[in-house]
Each structure stands twice: as C-alpha cells, then as structure tokens.
Amino acid sequence: MSKIHVTTTINGDPTEFLCEADETLLDVLRDRLGLTGSKEGCGTGDCGACSVTVGGRLVCSCLMLGAEAEGQEIGTIEGMAEGESLHPLQKKFIEHAALQCGICTPGLLVAAKSLLEHNPDPTEEETRYWLAGNLCRCTGYDKIIRAVMDAGKDMREAS
Amino acid sequence: MALDSKSELREFKIVGTRPLRPDGIDKVTGKARFGADITAPGMLVGLVLRSPHAHARIVSIDTSRAEAVPGVHAVVTRADFAEPGEDVADILDNCMAGAKALYDGHAVAAIAASSGKIARDALKLIDVVYEVLPHVTDVDAAMKPGAPVLHEGRTDETVPEGLSPNVISRHEFGHGDIEAGLAQADRIVERTFQTEATHQGYIEPHACLAQMGPDGQADLWCCTQGHYMARNVCAEILGLEQGQLRVTASEIGGGFGGKTTVFLEPVALMLARKSGRPVKMVMTRSEVLRATGPTASSSIDVKIGMTKDGRITAGFAELRYQGGAYPGSPVDMGSMSAFAPYDLEHVKTIGWDVVTNRPKQAAYRAPGAPMAAFAVESAIDELARGFGLDPLEVRLKNAAREGTRASYGPTYPAIGLEATLRTAKDHPHWSAPLGENQGRGVACGFWFNFGGDTCVTLNITPDGTVTVSEGNPDIGGSRASMSMMAAEELGIPYEKVRTIVADTGSLGQNEVTDGSRVTFAVGLATIEAARAAIREMCKRAAMVWGIEPEAVEWVDGAAQPAGPNAGEHPPMTLAEIAAIASNTGGPIAGHHEANPEGAGVSFATHMVDTEVDPDTGAVKILRYTVFQDAGKAIHPAYVEGQFQGGAVQGIGWALNEEYIYGEDGVLQNAGFLDYRVPVASDLPMIDTVILEIPNPGHPYGVRGVGETSIVPPLAAVANAVSAASGVRMTSLPISPPKLLAALHER
Numbered sequence: 021m022s023k024i025h026v027t028t029t030i031n032g033d034p035t036e037f038l039c040e041a042d043e044t045l046l047d048v049l050r051d052r053l054g055l056t057g058s059k060e061g062c063g064t065g066d067c068g069a070c071s072v073t074v075g076g077r078l079v080c081s082c083l084m085l086g087a088e089a090e091g092q093e094i095g096t097i098e099g100m101a102e103g104e105s106l107h108p109l110q111k112k113f114i115e116h117a118a119l120q121c122g123i124c125t126p127g128l129l130v131a132a133k134s135l136l137e138h139n140p141d142p143t144e145e146e147t148r149y150w151l152a153g154n155l156c157r158c159t160g161y162d163k164i165i166r167a168v169m170d171a172g173k174d175m176r177e178a179s
Numbered sequence: 180m181a182l183d184s185k186s187e188l189r190e191f192k193i194v195g196t197r198p199l200r201p202d203g204i205d206k207v208t209g210k211a212r213f214g215a216d217i218t219a220p221g222m223l224v225g226l227v228l229r230s231p232h233a234h235a236r237i238v239s240i241d242t243s244r245a246e247a248v249p250g251v252h253a254v255v256t257r258a259d260f261a262e263p264g265e266d267v268a269d270i271l272d273n274c275m276a277g278a279k280a281l282y283d284g285h286a287v288a289a290i291a292a293s294s295g296k297i298a299r300d301a302l303k304l305i306d307v308v309y310e311v312l313p314h315v316t317d318v319d320a321a322m323k324p325g326a327p328v329l330h331e332g333r334t335d336e337t338v339p340e341g342l343s344p345n346v347i348s349r350h351e352f353g354h355g356d357i358e359a360g361l362a363q364a365d366r367i368v369e370r371t372f373q374t375e376a377t378h379q380g381y382i383e384p385h386a387c388l389a390q391m392g393p394d395g396q397a398d399l400w401c402c403t404q405g406h407y408m409a410r411n412v413c414a415e416i417l418g419l420e421q422g423q424l425r426v427t428a429s430e431i432g433g434g435f436g437g438k439t440t441v442f443l444e445p446v447a448l449m450l451a452r453k454s455g456r457p458v459k460m461v462m463t464r465s466e467v468l469r470a471t472g473p474t475a476s477s478s479i480d481v482k483i484g485m486t487k488d489g490r491i492t493a494g495f496a497e498l499r500y501q502g503g504a505y506p507g508s509p510v511d512m513g514s515m516s517a518f519a520p521y522d523l524e525h526v527k528t529i530g531w532d533v534v535t536n537r538p539k540q541a542a543y544r545a546p547g548a549p550m551a552a553f554a555v556e557s558a559i560d561e562l563a564r565g566f567g568l569d570p571l572e573v574r575l576k577n578a579a580r581e582g583t584r585a586s587y588g589p590t591y592p593a594i595g596l597e598a599t600l601r602t603a604k605d606h607p608h609w610s611a612p613l614g615e616n617q618g619r620g621v622a623c624g625f626w627f628n629f630g631g632d633t634c635v636t637l638n639i640t641p642d643g644t645v646t647v648s649e650g651n652p653d654i655g656g657s658r659a660s661m662s663m664m665a666a667e668e669l670g671i672p673y674e675k676v677r678t679i680v681a682d683t684g685s686l687g688q689n690e691v692t693d694g695s696r697v698t699f700a701v702g703l704a705t706i707e708a709a710r711a712a713i714r715e716m717c718k719r720a721a722m723v724w725g726i727e728p729e730a731v732e733w734v735d736g737a738a739q740p741a742g743p744n745a746g747e748h749p750p751m752t753l754a755e756i757a758a759i760a761s762n763t764g765g766p767i768a769g770h771h772e773a774n775p776e777g778a779g780v781s782f783a784t785h786m787v788d789t790e791v792d793p794d795t796g797a798v799k800i801l802r803y804t805v806f807q808d809a810g811k812a813i814h815p816a817y818v819e820g821q822f823q824g825g826a827v828q829g830i831g832w833a834l835n836e837e838y839i840y841g842e843d844g845v846l847q848n849a850g851f852l853d854y855r856v857p858v859a860s861d862l863p864m865i866d867t868v869i870l871e872i873p874n875p876g877h878p879y880g881v882r883g884v885g886e887t888s889i890v891p892p893l894a895a896v897a898n899a900v901s902a903a904s905g906v907r908m909t910s911l912p913i914s915p916p917k918l919l920a921a922l923h924e925r
Contacts, residue, residue, distance in 0.1 A: 157379075
C-alpha cells in the first residue's frame, strides 16, 4: 500500500510527511518528525501523555491518524516556549516542583495551556476536571494543580 | 558515616531551600530523552510474542515462516540463550519462557524487523504449540494440596510437609509469648484481610535500545532504576564481560520499584547479537500490565489483644503473599514491618511466599509493607473504636521509640513515630468538623530504608565550577539534591554544581535506585567526595603558601589559614585554586565509594477524611494530611512530592486499583481505562507536614522518604470509610460495588 502525502503546520512550521494509512499522529510526530516530546503512555487515549492541539483543540495524538493532520495547525510541547522564553506554565511547573519523573509533563502542559486558553480563571475543581485525562503517577497532582492555577494568575495579571 | 556532631546546630545555607531542578527545562520543553526517545543508525524494531495462556507447556515453536519474511532480521526464543547461572535463571525465564509459559503475557519469542509493521505482521507467523495446563491465580487456592503446580522442587526447608509445592518459603519474626499476651487483653480482634495486586503504574512503558558487535562489546540504553544492575544481569545472561557492556540510563518516566529488574533488555541484546543491528524495543501499556510489575496480592490473618485503656498486649499476623510465577514475594518484608511501629512485649508474624500463574511481582514502593499495615492498622482501629478510645492516643500509647526492641529484631535508635503522632494530634485537621456520611481515619506506617553500593566522583573544573557524577537514575529530583549537598559542603552557589547520572563505564558498582536510598547513600557519598576535594584544595593552598596542609581550613568556599600560627595569607577561593591546579599537581577531584550502613528507619502517620455515598458505595477523599519524618529534608519541595505521590498511590490501591483475572487466568483489565489509577478530579490537595528527627547515620541527618508514604494510606482510607459508614472493609480495593454490598448487609 502506498504512503499518504500530508501537508500540515506543526508549531507554526510548514511541514510535509509521508505516512501509512493506519499510522497515528503520535507515531508520525515521534518516529518520522523527531518530535519525541509527545509521549506514548498507553496508546488508547487514557493517559494524556501524547496531548497535542489540532486547530486549537486538545487531542490525544495516539487516537488521531497522521493523515488527518492534512491542512491542520498542530501544536506540540516543542512549540510551547518561544525561543529561550518559557511559557508561564513551563516556568511554574519548575518553580512548584510540579514534575518528578517528567514523563507526563509535556502532555499536562499542553492540556493546561488549552485550559487557560478556554478558561483564563479556572477554579481548582475546573482545573482538576480539565486535567483528569492526564495521568501523573508521581506527584498526586497537588503541585501540578497549584502550578497551573498560579500560572493562570500570572497570565491574567500580565494581560 | 555518623551524623555530624555539629549538625543539630549547623546553619545550612543551601540544604533546606527549594532551588530549581537542573533537568527542569529539558522536561518542560520536551527535550528530555526517555527510554523510547532515542534512535540509532540502522535500527531495527523488536517485538515480543506473549503467551495467551495462564499456564501451558510449550510443546514447540516454529519460527521459520517468520524468519522468511523480508525485513525480518532475527527471531529469538529461549533456545538462543545458554543455560543461565542460578542467580539469573528466574530472571531469564521471566524475560523468555523456557519449558512452560507461566502466566498470561509471558514472553515466548521475539522478533527484530526493519519496521514495526513488518515485525507485527511477522509475529503472527511464529507457530507455537501449547499444551494448556490447569492454572491458579489466588494465593489461598495456590497453597492447598492439589492446586495446579508451577514448579516442582522449589520449596525450601522452612516449609512443613503437606502443602502445595507452590509454597516456597516460611518466614517468622517476633518475640515474647502470644498466648500469654492475649490472656492479658480485655478484647481480642481476629480478622482476615485481602489486598489485590496493584501495578506501579509508571506512565513510561519499558523501553531500550541495544547494540552489540562481534567482538563482544555492547551498548545498552534503557529506562531503568539501576543501569549497573541491568549491566550485571544482562552480561551474565548474554555471556558478556561486565566491562564490555556499557549501559546508559535514559531519563526515567517513573519506576516506583517496577524498574529494578530487566524485562526487554536481555532480549534486545540477543536480537542485536543475532541481527548485527541496533534493536529498539518498547512495550505497549497492555504488555506493561500483563508482564511487568505488579506487586503481590495478599491474604492476611491478624489477631491483636488490647486492654481497655488501649495497651496492645499481643500482636500476631499470618501473611500469605503470592508474588507471581517465581519465588520472591515481599512477604518477608511484610512480616518484618507489620508491627514495626509498636513497642510490643508479645509479637509474632509468620509469612508464606507463594507462587501463582501471574506475572512475577516486582518491587513496589515499600514492597510488602502496605498490605501488612492495612491489616494491622485496621485491627488496631477497630479495637480503639470499640473501647471508645482516641485512635491517635492508642497509637501513642504503644508507639515504638528510641530503645524499643523492634518486632523484627533490632533496637531502634532515635526515631520519629511519636513526633508524627503528636503533630497529627495537634493539627487542625484532627479537630475539624465532619458532615453526614463522612468519617476520619488515621494509620501509621514504617519502612526500613537502605544503603547499598554507591560511588560518586566530584570534579573541579578549571573555571571553578563543579560536576558530580553519580550512578543512580534520577527518578524524582535527586540530581538537584546532590548538587545542593555538594554546594553546601564546598561553600559555593548551587548553580555552580551540575550533577549527571554517569554510565556504567564511568563509575564503580551502584545499587539500583531503590530502598529510599539515593538521598541518603548517594548524598552521603557526595558529601564525602566534596570533603575529599576540599582536603586536596587545602593541600594545594598550603603548597602555595608554603605551610603544612593541616594548617589550612575550608570556610565559605575558600581555603584560609587555620590560625595565627599558619601565617597571614588572604583566602584562596575554590575558583582561584582550580585556576592554578595544573601548576600545583594537576586536576582536582574528590571521590567516595562505600556501602553505607545506618540508613535510618522512617515512620509516618496519615490522616484522611472520606465521604461515603450510601446510594452508590462510592468513596470520595475530602481531605488528606501526611505527617512523616524525613530526618533532614534536603529539598523540601521534592520531599513533599514523595509524601503526596505515595499517599495518592495508596489511595488508588485502597479504592480503585486491582488486577482482575477471568476464570481462564487471563488478565481482564490490561489498560488504563479499566485499571484505573487516581486522576486529578478524584483528589483534594494532599497536605504534608515534614518532621525532622535527624538520622544518626547520615552527616546531615537524612532519612529516605520515598517509600514510607505508601504504607499508611490503605489502612487510613479503610479506617475513614469505616468511620463514615459503620462498615469495616477487610478486602481491597474498596470499590463501589463491594462497599455497596457491605452497606446492604449491614
């Protein structure tokens, strides 16, 4: 079976790739494009470690086909910082010690950024429910929730 | 190395602060390279074929059809491995089945191909003929005579006649006379408790990349808690010299004990040897759940006597743990830890190690202790409440303290259990009001902690910065802690030190990252390595000044004359000494190699409020506070993180998580949808109180903190559910259907 040619935009970069028809977006990102920041924790959409945005919408990239990226705007963890300048969420995750091993961190950051874009002033409960699709086994979520809410506060004050 | 005598008065400058971790930016930007994030030129993809049966004799394996597929470069079965030495025989058999497949998911063959797609398709062309055998997955069933037998001849001399050959060993601990103690009790509680197997649940599946040349030199990259362990085990299985196999630890995406052994690594090396190409292997989540970890399941009888004023007169427990298909469940540690928090005159535990047709258990955070604590702490809670006594007061009345003879033998030095209990009692959480269907529970927990082989090398660079090389994968911020301790000793800023995890070619032997040992043992070696470097730097300054090295002391990051007799010399900073090192004898480094004793036991008390929904049996965690002795918290934020993470894993164990086997012995919930770990919306904030009762065995007083935190929550949650609902749950997890049934029976 011949491969599919896909033209898309990833983190603002025009990107082309060839993929199999049954290849997930996550596999394309990791294995074809070298964007290994998105992680595969389950491959079934249950852990959120592969979270990306597609046209601004939060998606598990393991549940989407690479071919479906055609014409889309994809956002991954690699596009979150601007040059040397970290996104406020990235800074707050480090400051609050919101990561221990760090494997869930890219997915959580992408999901949290999406939360704050949809709801710049979330309550703790709203934050917990938005991030309920992102598993973290190290932290018990406490410091993650604090980091996200603190970043939201800083971003509101800065805007 | 003992606690520095000045330590209690010592003013730390860096230890106890919260600097940013050195690997933080890599981990928030996606740059950090975990097990599956590396590639090699010409790399093949390796996949494993796994048994669909819980127990089966492998009659034959025909790989010829798979080998004929274009793009397939190697197929491996057990026949490719030489007969292993006794110490790695079970490890190899678990990585690649021999005569029998012993559990659902047991590896029987592996393939390396030029793409994942080719490998997946070719895997289906390996023809395995199985003779399916009867199986057993329950610990109590496996012990009975007539149960399906996994291995013949593995039972040791501690086991009496008449039990199934699945019973491997019997362990006994304690002192005093149980019957005499029980005779003094006003009330005796006797109950049986069950806990299901739970998985460590690290989010990163096992992954590795292996390559090997025909000259016997090999390289392995893997996510592991111990790359030195991986080197030693793989070298023995593959017949390599340890010095010829270099293992590099990737960043590790969680382990919790589950990455203290090998699963894929020997197979990847064998595929690399056969194919002559680098081979990368990555497990799926289903493979992780079916064939790695989990912890043991348990069945525990407890009998405890208490006087009406709350004194425990005797404690007895008989613990039966199944540790999967091979000997080595942590029942010995469960038996040792069950009554460790208490000062008892009469105490006895008996532990039985049992094999069943389940994946071989791997260490899981304080292995063996949480289930034992669940049983004992539940029974103590029932007695205390039965007498109308305050459960914290009862624990205080019986608490082990300095000088107590522990139930497992040794006499405790200074320990922190009482401090955690008193702090808990004074905490606002203890007196906060509760609403309808809500209840509060407490429980205590203990863990031994550990030292182990450790090497650290600390190099002073020419520009006066410092690199620390250690051999333990950083699983939760330990590079930050090592940099802090080195900076503290050297008297330089934290930012001037960079700590790396060195490969196996760079240091001597290092025990795995386990036993809550790293901040203790690697920290101790880091401090000693810094002190060795300081001695050398003082010597260099003495040489410059033309005085004796003994006349030089190290203060605030600089050498200075130790007293007026040493002469007048302005201090020489570390950077100044480093800059002229080439002219004063060459590069400067300090190193330390040791197997330190004195890890210092650690205790915790947990307090939790729950609300029980009487219509559904669902349990909500409303509030949670951890009180734990850290000895000395080097980086308090990461100590809190260990407390919080352990507590939440324990909550999952108490309420949601379990291995569910069908009648066919096949795991029915091998995915994160059905094996449900706690998610953010299940939980409140996890409050923490760090107590610091210095460990006499560490220069700064550090105790390990990683494991104790998972010991109390099972019982604390169960006790809170009992307080909320009036129902004593003796079987975990306390899932909604189970609790609802118990509520209806009430």
